[in-house]
Amino acid sequence: MKRILLLVASLCILGTSLFAATIPEGMAPLPTQVPVPSNNPMGEAKIALGKQLYFEPALSKSGEFSCNSCHNLGTWGVDNQQFSIGHQWQRGGRNAPTVFNAAFWSKQFWDGRAPLLEDQAKGPPLNPVEMSSKDAESVMAQLKEAGYEPLFQAVFGKNSFTYDNMAKAIAAFERTLITPNAPFDKFARGEGTISAAAQRGMQKVEEVGCTSCHSGDLFTNNAFVKFAYGSDNGLKSVTHDKGDDHLFRVQSWRNVAMTAPYFHDGSAKTLAEAVRVMAKVQLDTELEESDVSDIVEFLKTLTGEAPKVIYPVLPRPAGHALNWKD
Amino acid sequence: MKRILLLVASLCILGTSLFAATIPEGMAPLPTQVPVPSNNPMGEAKIALGKQLYFEPALSKSGEFSCNSCHNLGTWGVDNQQFSIGHQWQRGGRNAPTVFNAAFWSKQFWDGRAPLLEDQAKGPPLNPVEMSSKDAESVMAQLKEAGYEPLFQAVFGKNSFTYDNMAKAIAAFERTLITPNAPFDKFARGEGTISAAAQRGMQKVEEVGCTSCHSGDLFTNNAFVKFAYGSDNGLKSVTHDKGDDHLFRVQSWRNVAMTAPYFHDGSAKTLAEAVRVMAKVQLDTELEESDVSDIVEFLKTLTGEAPKVIYPVLPRPAGHALNWKD
Numbered sequence: 001m002k003r004i005l006l007l008v009a010s011l012c013i014l015g016t017s018l019f020a021a022t023i024p025e026g027m028a029p030l031p032t033q034v035p036v037p038s039n040n041p042m043g044e045a046k047i048a049l050g051k052q053l054y055f056e057p058a059l060s061k062s063g064e065f066s067c068n069s070c071h072n073l074g075t076w077g078v079d080n081q082q083f084s085i086g087h088q089w090q091r092g093g094r095n096a097p098t099v100f101n102a103a104f105w106s107k108q109f110w111d112g113r114a115p116l117l118e119d120q121a122k123g124p125p126l127n128p129v130e131m132s133s134k135d136a137e138s139v140m141a142q143l144k145e146a147g148y149e150p151l152f153q154a155v156f157g158k159n160s161f162t163y164d165n166m167a168k169a170i171a172a173f174e175r176t177l178i179t180p181n182a183p184f185d186k187f188a189r190g191e192g193t194i195s196a197a198a199q200r201g202m203q204k205v206e207e208v209g210c211t212s213c214h215s216g217d218l219f220t221n222n223a224f225v226k227f228a229y230g231s232d233n234g235l236k237s238v239t240h241d242k243g244d245d246h247l248f249r250v251q252s253w254r255n256v257a258m259t260a261p262y263f264h265d266g267s268a269k270t271l272a273e274a275v276r277v278m279a280k281v282q283l284d285t286e287l288e289e290s291d292v293s294d295i296v297e298f299l300k301t302l303t304g305e306a307p308k309v310i311y312p313v314l315p316r317p318a319g320h321a322l323n324w325k326d
Numbered sequence: 327m328k329r330i331l332l333l334v335a336s337l338c339i340l341g342t343s344l345f346a347a348t349i350p351e352g353m354a355p356l357p358t359q360v361p362v363p364s365n366n367p368m369g370e371a372k373i374a375l376g377k378q379l380y381f382e383p384a385l386s387k388s389g390e391f392s393c394n395s396c397h398n399l400g401t402w403g404v405d406n407q408q409f410s411i412g413h414q415w416q417r418g419g420r421n422a423p424t425v426f427n428a429a430f431w432s433k434q435f436w437d438g439r440a441p442l443l444e445d446q447a448k449g450p451p452l453n454p455v456e457m458s459s460k461d462a463e464s465v466m467a468q469l470k471e472a473g474y475e476p477l478f479q480a481v482f483g484k485n486s487f488t489y490d491n492m493a494k495a496i497a498a499f500e501r502t503l504i505t506p507n508a509p510f511d512k513f514a515r516g517e518g519t520i521s522a523a524a525q526r527g528m529q530k531v532e533e534v535g536c537t538s539c540h541s542g543d544l545f546t547n548n549a550f551v552k553f554a555y556g557s558d559n560g561l562k563s564v565t566h567d568k569g570d571d572h573l574f575r576v577q578s579w580r581n582v583a584m585t586a587p588y589f590h591d592g593s594a595k596t597l598a599e600a601v602r603v604m605a606k607v608q609l610d611t612e613l614e615e616s617d618v619s620d621i622v623e624f625l626k627t628l629t630g631e632a633p634k635v636i637y638p639v640l641p642r643p644a645g646h647a648l649n650w651k652d
Contacts, residue, residue: 261647271645319597
């Protein structure tokens with residue numbers, strides 16, 4: 001309420017015709033500060049190392065895949081594939097979620113099994129259908145060959161060349177990948193407007209009940225919610241607990257227009273289809289086509305500014321080939 | 327000779343103890359200007375489009391590979407693989423050459439079959455073991471879906487959405503990928519020194535005769551030379567002309583320490599091995615191990631400064647998945 005009053009005040013000052021009270025309670029601009037765990041403080045050198053590791057194909061057994069292969073920073077932190085291509089052209093079973101703003105989430109992976117980016121980053125290098133290394137030691141051996149040991153020591157100190165620190169550095173870099181100043185954010189701050197259709201969509205998602213889960217500054221409540229759709233058992237496939245069947249993390253709507261295809265199984269090829277299916281499955285609502293279209297227009301206003309990333313130069317031994325495993 | 331005199335003059339002015347006359351005739355710093363074909367002038371917007379296309383996985387049928395997959399700007403324009411991984415995990419038959427400074431070469435590909443970057447860029451998208459599109463139209467259809475048509479028009483004008491212009495934009499970007507200020511360059515300009523071992527190596531490559539081909543500011547004479555090594559027929563496999571058997575382009579030594587493994591077949595895992603083999607096969611010389619080591623030290627001084635590249639944001643349709651082909 002305080003926020004809305006402030007907005008109204010600032011809009012009066014600006015003398016615009018924007019009607020700030022139209023922004024539903026709970027919706028808010030993207031925060032500018034990401035949460036940082038106390039055991040992994042941010043630092044320039046750590047972020048630089050994390051960026052190298054993020055783009056490092058030596059994280060994969062074959063030398064082919066980096067984090068950026070599936071979570072491409074040029075395409076909104078995703079690869080636009082239904083299921084990403086991994087080691088020896090295998091495909092995973094879940095759609096690659098975006099890395100953009102993942103720093104804000106309290107659950108990582110579609111099944112939310114990891115709370116922090118530090119936990120998430122340790123998964124893909126060892127996943128047999130992704131980067132496919134047999135263990136953490138094999139990953140570190142490849143990074144050592146590439147020349148990372150002194151870089152770790154410069155950031156983390158002596159005897160710090162560990163898989164955990166690899167994940168910490170990557171997580172620190174990922175915490176810089178936020179996308180501020182979406183049209184909605186500017187609108188909410190009284191700095192710009194969004195189309196009439198987008199404004200109708202904004203009201204509609206509250207009216208229909210989408211915002212019971214997709215709320216707040218991230219447009220997700222960061223909760224587990226049952227999505228009884230498809231054959232994937234969600235969290236249950238990790239915990240084997242019957243109560244976790246078909247539980248998935250509520251996805252953020254931030255940049256959702258740029259991260260097609262949709263759902264954990266990448267089965268919805270358009271945002272319109274995703275909106276239609278979610279309304280039906282989660283809210284038992286058959287949306288009018290005009291409402292679907294308005295909601296899509298609103299969701300498009302949640303596309304922010306992509307982070308500016310200078311492509312890193314990766315360490316490599318002078319005059320020596322690296323030994324990839326096929 | 328004029329160059330050496332100038333150098334001596336500038337060194338005297340600097341009052342350093344560098345002995346410029348030790349630089350063999352013909353060796354020279356990397357030029358600062360790349361040659362630009364008259365039908366493809368450089369331009370900021372064209373370079374920006376070319377950068378997007380260079381990092382664009384939609385250039386490949388599967389949506390997996392971009393130019394950068396095999397010619398990775400983070401690893402000196404190569405992928406450190408013996409043979410790059412392509413569509414459905416196929417491997418090519420030749421080692422991926424670096425894109426860095428390729429703008430200076432008058433022959434592209436190992437067999438030198440393309441004179442210009444514009445010609446080279448049209449190859450990989452249609453190569454069945456690389457990006458694997460069936461024809462230029464299929465590539466353009468994917469680029470259209472991604473949203474490139476208006477970007478081409480902004481750069482090249484009306485009715486310009488063509489495969490040829492795709493190659494022109496990529497080539498324009500590639501002409502920015504040069505690596506100046508290698509330790510050798512600074513040494514040659516009297517701005518720094520190189521180790522005693524490197525200086526011995528520098529003399530040795532001239533003495534042995536390596537510089538009969540690897541000469542000039544690029545350390546290549548840009549010629550075709552017979553390299554009777556391995557089963558690859560080189561230019562003959564393109565022209566089917568007996569006279570072209572085992573003809574390969576003389577590779578530049580620029581950044582050679584960072585582009586292992588070596589040779590068209592990537593069979594030499596270390597620079598030392600490459601030096602040893604080349605001396606034997608091309609010059610019938612068995613080098614002393616100390617000479618090999620000195621030459622390697624010299625070659626390491628040819629590693630320049632990698633270009634600073636801001637990772638591009640690629641066009642994508644809002645709310646729609648792209649349709650990749652497996």
